[in-house]
Amino acid sequence: MKNRPVSAVKSRAAERSGLKWKQALLGTAILAGGALWAQDVLADSHETIIVSHGYTNFGELKYGPNVPLDYVNLDAPKGGEIAVWAQGNFDSFNQYARAGSPASLNQLPYENMLVGTADDPYGSYCYLCETIEYPESLDWVIFYIRDDVTFSDGSPMTAADVEFTFNLFQEQGIVEYRNVVSQYIADVEVLDTYKIKFSFTEEAPRRDVVGFAGGTPVFSKAWFEETETRLDEASLEPFLGTGPYLLDSFDINRRIVYRKDPDWWGTDVPINQGRNNFETIRVEYFADGSAAFEGFKSGAYTFRNENSSKQWATGYDFPARESGWVKVEELPDGSIGSGQGFVFNLDRKEWQDPRVRKAISLMVNFEWMNESLFYGLYARPESFWDFSDLKAEGIPSAEEVAILQPLVDEGLLDASILTSEPVIGPVSATTDRPLDRRNLRAASALLDEAGWFPGENGVRMKDGETLTAVFLQFSPQFDRIVNPIIENLIALGVDAKLERVDTSQYVERRRSGDFDLVNHSLGQGYEPGSGLRQWFGSETADDSSRNIMRLRSEAVDRLLPVVINSITLEELNTATRALDRVLRGEGFWIPQWQKDVHTVAYYDMFRYPDPLPPLALGNLDFWWYDAEAAEALKAAGAF
Template identity: 70%
Template sequence: MPNRPNALAIAAKRDAKASLLKQWLLGSIVGVGALWLASEVFADGHEVIIESHGYTNFGDLKYGPNAVLDYVNPDAPKGGEFSQWAQGTFDSFNLSTRKGVPAALSTIGYESILTSTADDPYGAYCYLCETLEYPESRDWVIFNLRDDVKFWDGSTMTAKDIKFTFELYLEQGITEYRNIYSQFIESVEVLDTYSIRFNFTESAPRRDVVTWVGGTSAFSKDWFEETGTRLDESSDEPFMATGAYRLDEVDIGRQIIYRYDPNWWGADVPINQGRNNFETIRIEYFADSGAAFEGFKSGVYAFRSENSSIQWATGYDFPARDRGWVKVEELPDGSIGSGQGFVFNLNQEKFQDPLVRQAITLMVNFEWMNESLFYGLYERPESFWDNSDLKAVGLPSPEEIAILQPLVDEGLLAASILTDEATIPPASTTSERPLDRRQLRAASALLDEAGWIAGDDGMRRKDGELLEVTFLERSPQFDRIINPIVENLKRLGIAAELERVDTAQYIERRRAGAFDIVNASLGQGYEPGQQLAQFFGSEAAEDSSRNPMRLKLPAADRLIDEIAAAESLEELTIRTRALDRVLRAERFWIPQWQKGVHTVAYYDMYRFKEIPPLALSPLDNWWYDAEAAEALRAAGAFQ
């Protein structure tokens, strides 16, 4: 790299003694995978600065600088096409606005300062930077950026572009993000052409700050200013960025093709070896999964991650598979569960009574669904952290009680949270029919207690108001699942219905809160922090795409702050279990189903070395077998 002012010196002037000691530490305390400087405060108040190629709050980074990822094939051939499907339509390439319907893979070309891997749950690695520097207090962080990063137009990325992008999100980003994160940044300084410093407020959660700002994308400041593009408006093209793929062709609402940029700056970077192997990535749009499946069978596209149990169990007996053209596989999935379920709109007065929510939940017979509709392929989610140590199980531990007791003492939680087992979805006594009469009686008693009394017509009313429940949905796949629930609710005396709308209406009504019950995926990550506020925080309840249930629970707000302040993995685990327990006790979520494997089907021309534990990631590390593809083409596998 060319000579430039030392960012460390700009950040904090030190005397010669401190500099010499830092050099000695750097030479003496070299750990596997990272360069960590011991933190020490000198008599003049200066701290020794930690400098590394990556960041982790817990343990050691898995990979050292210039490492190639374990799960990739560094010699994978480049070229060929990867094709998949998407549902509905689109009219924008901007995910950061409520306006318009964003296209699939809209952010495929965006790269950030730090990057993660699919086999290191806690690590974040310098990507657009070479090193980062921060004190133990984490009052600030400096990123020393690479000097060879180029935008698609050939211009060089600098610290000014990073500063511009970060501030753009705080000014024009979605409300839930701005409301939560704007309070955590004190200032952003461009130290020189390739060095940038983020200074944090006292209230900023120290465990989150480095990876938060390290997640900043690189957008071209000049391009935004020249085009007048805004982050809060719909955009008919992706923003000028730095990634391996850029938009090549688009047929609005029907097809998108992204193409590998032959001038991509990152092709030779070690962490990119064996990745971004396809020449083009094509997305075909279909109105629904059924139509898409027919397209797959006839070779319109070549990769399908199957989310329909009936199709997985019964639909893959077709000529292309019989002839050996299509591979159907269950691949390992070690990630946390998706937390998929129905959620109530808690802004609706009728759903503010937990007895009503509990009664409706009892009418969802998962055992019957799994046997009759899902062919026994699924398990029911129990937690927002399924498949991890962060999940609350059974009675609260003494450590959890110590966290929950003050919230009980302040009247923010019922005392039962200290003595009850963690809430799990009710298990039906029958899988032979959709309606479990025992649960019907229990639900009826709950609604009676809540004041919703069945009249002579069998319908439940309170103060003259009919109890009505509407499931808002966009996919025909859910008809066979929701309709039996609707019938169960009608037997309970609830005026229930399924309302299916097109994708654009669905997204708009979900955003606006114009619904009773919708689907949501609320699963979380291995290192929860302040981002939990976007899912479960009161501050995001009125304008959040991630908190569709409009949850406003002061106890959850307090626990989220405590999780963000956790300094050890043990503290993080205990506090997260406490939050999981509290959230599940609120019963705003009716868990649906999940499976512990990836169910995929693809034409036998894609290859991979291994599936990493945290992601399937076919676009990241799979590759195209040109010889196999040509054989399929010659055999007539594709339209």
Template identity: 50%
Template sequence: MRAGTEGRDLGSRRRGGALARFACAVMLALPLTLSLGPAAGAQEERIIVSSSITTFGEPAKYPDGFPHLDYVDPDAPKGGEISIAAEGTFDSLNPYSTLKGTPGMLSTIMYERILTGTADDPTGAYCLLCSTMEYPESQDWVIFNLRPEARFSDGTPVTAHDIVFSHKLLLEQGTPSYASYVSKIIPEVEALDDHRVKFTFAKGIPRKDLITQAGSTPAWSKAWYEKTGARLDESRLETSPGSGPYMLDSFDVGKRIVYRRNPDYWGKDLPIMKGQANFDSIRVEYFADSNSAFIGFTAGEYTFRAENSSANWATGYDFPAVQKGWVKREEPPNGNVPPATGFVFNLRRPFLQNRDLRLALGLMYNFTYTNNTLQYGLFKQRNSFWQGSELEAKGLPEGRELELLQSVADLIDPAILTEPAFMPHESGERQLDRRNLKRAIALMEKAGYTLDDAGVLRDANGNRLRVEFLETRPSFDRIIAPYIENLKQLGVDAVYTRVDPAQYQARTQSFDYDIIYDGYNVGLEEGIGLSQRFGSADRNDVFNPAGFGMEAVDRLIDVVVDAKTYEEMAAGVRAIDRIMRWEYFMVPTWYLGNYWVGYYDMYGHPQTLPPYSLGQYDFWWHDAVRAERLRQLGALN
């Protein structure tokens, strides 16, 4: 999962991720229950009918019949444009092919799923394409009752047959890890009629999150795919009709993409969509790199920037448009768990499978120097994969977490049970911390490397230790260069290779790297998606850049997936966090608890933003009066 920027979340760069796991966990809203007898005299089965579902059965934040989401302005004006920047290039508008082509930014925006989440309820999934869902207490199956009014952008109805087709297409042509996993948990999907689709779940597997997994199935037009012969796993510029509020308007390969709001969008009056999808168009302008993208913003070539550079945020926002009051800066809070980013070791490389060697290499990264000298002191050091949440392991293990760790004690280092949760090393103000250098030399000796007379690390056969850092963003040059210099002081032949985006994509997709700056998306609630990111069976999945896998973690993932309470789930995740931090397959770096946003003063947003989304494409809006003023002043290019 590619770390998209220096200061922001991951997610947009790794394609197809939403297909493998739903972004929000599940929730249950004030259900209606029915009794359906399978046969005369047989015990009746309690059937739950609801428009939403939760993981652990607590009531939904939004009950059936809610008027609109709390954080939107239901009367927000429609119209205008929001324009953003993308770096690099694109040669495809199919976002679901993980190995062929580079997809255009926001190319998933046209497609909807059966269920959707909200920006203020991290545990909830609500009906979008469906009006209700029905399932037994056992959750052995679920039926989604699709809205008859749902339409694709070409005017054809969204039917249960389209959902069945989409499910099968994902199994046949989607990512192998998705197909392998979903085919095991969902053996049967059938259209009961045009608007009722039934997912049947496999016997003998935990039921938690299965309904949400089924509800994450997108709606693709069966008729279009059959007519065109298009494939899901190909690079193409032709797009299938989607049911979402936006559709493709125009594009210029490698330069620009414009999406326009569908004036006939079927769902515009749904309570969950009121006050959302307010822009007439979303324009994406492509730039060669981050520097040229920032220059484009200062010149008014695009109007909204989610800043990703501490240097820009600290020193760059003094250009004329800011001085004249044309551009606003904001730092709204971000309530999500920070992505678990850092310098990721590729454990597929045999020499990087030695923990002592990884610890030694990690000791040469100096967070204090990097943050204070290069990042203007704007960040905090990340400790945990689930930083700042109830899922973060702290101190000594105790209670249920300790019991779970003891259950896999024969598979983990005994120190995990008796020592506080592993914390990243501390460094001094100078670039090279000599205390850490000494520690690193000692660890390298344990790993089988010794310093020769020239201060070069060599193994028992006299081979020099060579490590390559692979990167594509120029903005990371200043971050990685001091780390490289420190490693050379250790005696490592450290090399920094910066390649263009196409080369980077090709090399990372084939796992041809030693170290990259990357990471893992994590959430406030975890379930079935853990196995794809951290499970042994998916060591070679694109969502597991380190290639990490351990039997102990596999067993604990099963505990998390099977958890019946939040407390059990949290204890399992804390145990996993503790083990993975000890294994040290990533050098933890920094995190930011808020967004950095710069935009031309032509947009409005709700006074209080929700905790789990910035929502600039969803519930912000265009202020026509302020936009016209900027045009008259010559602020926009």
């Protein structure tokens, strides 16, 4: 798979909407596609007020108000079951608490005020609201809530529930989220039963404010007060929400069934047409990937998004496939790359030296892995924005240099960043064996330079301490990948080992920073904003579900506001490329592998729109169940 230099999604979006690169925020542009757009002028400020069915920072919304999505099958039948799998265990249906292991698909019962689509990377559309109102300054936004939205118990959803949920997250949500939101939202005010206003601080980046206000789920105030449930505690009872699916049943660590709410308020809403087609969604839990694959082959569940290259290349010759009961397909994926890799725990003294981190990275021979373990199916991530215009490539442009130069002048960055191509993972010329001796020599020189010398037993020491590298994992599927790396590190003189723990321990140790190296997916979105602080900001390093590498970099901290405060798409692209260069230069990440297709296998009773939209596989969203095909499979003995 080749890295695409320009995102197909972004190119199509630009052609579709005729983006004007120097255009200011949405307040200066009229929404297209029949959008509801109105202007009022405040008497005291002469500021134009915009009323619309959605919001975008760039160009125009693709969809007008009250229209179905282009990529769905409006005639998709309703009913049937799709079954997927999950690994490990669960003991909570609350993913917002630091305690517990959250159940798979636990967000199905909840909905947001604004939603996106799988073919408009920049648009946000009213969903629980009918319209939004805001000034050109984006100092505030008012949501006009639909009066027909109900929670699953039939009670109406009102502005009071929205206010309550916002305050709940601010009082009991995770610290990293609360810290960011508190800097941007100054006040929340209920104006009427179905009307709520969010006011923003002067410092809040204007590209982010509408999304922050409309991007959280809405819970029932009455339910929380009656049950005295807390957001920061594990719970085996889902919160009362407005979503299309309810928890039907569960068996701890074995199975979860979600069932379509027969009284769901949103059935006839145009944006929901052709979606939420399954009657039930079942999740089967397995201890590991091998057991899960055997379960799929026997029909224990019916849809599999394959994440093992070995199984994809060699495992799909079982009887159900040979009988034509199971379909195996590669479907296009137009989203930004996963950014998957190992990350170092930078709070540990040995990993604070970039020479030591680079030495460890040199011992990961991706070229050998891809040929010998991955059957040539993967490409190595290079950027946190692979497959998009946001990826840094080549020598920095003049505009990038203008952003980076002050950081060089202040000694926060080496001057070479201004004239060099961005850092990529070490490349190995050796593909016939795991250990590349050229890279071994380079790594050895780096460790010598950093003061880590071999002791009597060959293990590297410094100041009486051993250089140890423990890879924390929970899936046995990673054993065949990590073990050759460990052997390479042992040859370098590093006391390396693999530590595999159960899912709950894995989650907790990642959260608490009890690891040396661990897996992380750092792929970002098309419109980087304030969320970058949760991923890479020093202020989140002590307690973050995203900045688990504990990155504290003044250069990165200085660049984040440049990206966050970018106004035009051209400015955003340039600033993000500059940030990408610096992040990749920090060396906290050893890129693993990724692909630009969905590798899926499923029993031949599911159908999907053709073509699929670029930004989502959508198997739980807009695929549907073919009852006739399902009966034929049952009659043939597939289940």
